[in-house]
Amino acid sequence: MQDFSFHTHTIGFDGRNTVEEMIETAQNLGLKKLGISNHFIVYPTIKETKMYEAAARRGYQNIYSATFDEAIERFKPHYEEIDRLKEKSGLKIYKGMEVDFFASNQWRDGFEKTVEILKPDYLIGSAHFVEYKDTLCNSHDLKNAAKEEQKLLLHKYWQNVRATAQSNLFHFLAHLDLMKKVGLGLGDEWIEDECRTVEAISSSSMRAEINTSGFKLSYGEPYPSKRILSLFAKYDVPVIISDDAHNVERLGDRFDEAFQMAKQCGIRHFYDPFAGQKDDFSSFKEQNRFL
Numbered sequence: 001m002q003d004f005s006f007h008t009h010t011i012g013f014d015g016r017n018t019v020e021e022m023i024e025t026a027q028n029l030g031l032k033k034l035g036i037s038n039h040f041i042v043y044p045t046i047k048e049t050k051m052y053e054a055a056a057r058r059g060y061q062n063i064y065s066a067t068f069d070e071a072i073e074r075f076k077p078h079y080e081e082i083d084r085l086k087e088k089s090g091l092k093i094y095k096g097m098e099v100d101f102f103a104s105n106q107w108r109d110g111f112e113k114t115v116e117i118l119k120p121d122y123l124i125g126s127a128h129f130v131e132y133k134d135t136l137c138n139s140h141d142l143k144n145a146a147k148e149e150q151k152l153l154l155h156k157y158w159q160n161v162r163a164t165a166q167s168n169l170f171h172f173l174a175h176l177d178l179m180k181k182v183g184l185g186l187g188d189e190w191i192e193d194e195c196r197t198v199e200a201i202s203s204s205s206m207r208a209e210i211n212t213s214g215f216k217l218s219y220g221e222p223y224p225s226k227r228i229l230s231l232f233a234k235y236d237v238p239v240i241i242s243d244d245a246h247n248v249e250r251l252g253d254r255f256d257e258a259f260q261m262a263k264q265c266g267i268r269h270f271y272d273p274f275a276g277q278k279d280d281f282s283s284f285k286e287q288n289r290f291l
């Protein structure tokens, strides 16, 4: 089994357990490395959206920030806590982020400044939203949109994923076909978008994730689908298996199953961002032109 997990969330953001509890469980499961990757979502008008209101009602509004400074202030004490716990932990602990990429120069400048200040060990690129008419739509907005608008939004979603890959800012991309969460993007008409996206990933320096939280849905597959896993094999994109654990129960969940499925789809290369690295990550950071 893959003995590390790099896509996890904790209390203070939208996870349900503390960093300490996640480390303890990872250790009991026999994992050798654990990365904590809470959401980093910065968008100027995010607090005016309905989804922000909904998040506030459920108590996880902290994942959304209107400015980079606000997000940096949230991550500072969180990273300090990880640094403290790292010292006494028996396994290797890494500071990550699951970042929503927005394609503008302003966003990129703010994000580069953030990385200089917070110095994360690794970065996950993701697209949970679509920018539309000066606001952000999430998966539920997509689900509730009129048919024609829905198609347009889903195309925009795939464009975002490609832009995230082409940014070369991240180590791997999260849950490519996230929109199947609300039943979107399943038909054959989406194969072209999927192909172009996997092609964009393979020509970037990025890798992709197999996210076992997709097994919660009724399709019997992780994110992404078998159809996309076969494209990973065709374009030789290395993959990393993630649980996207928002609580201790989900750590390492169904890793074996995801691994077998990847093999069946022809995937040969599996990715560990810290394979063969010493305790300091200088050589790893040298390889990555951004960190």
Ligand SMILES: [Zn+2]
Pocket: 098, 126, 128, 174, 175
């Ligand atoms: Zn996510």
Ligand SMILES: [Zn+2]
Pocket: 007, 008, 009, 098, 244
């Ligand atoms: Zn996540």
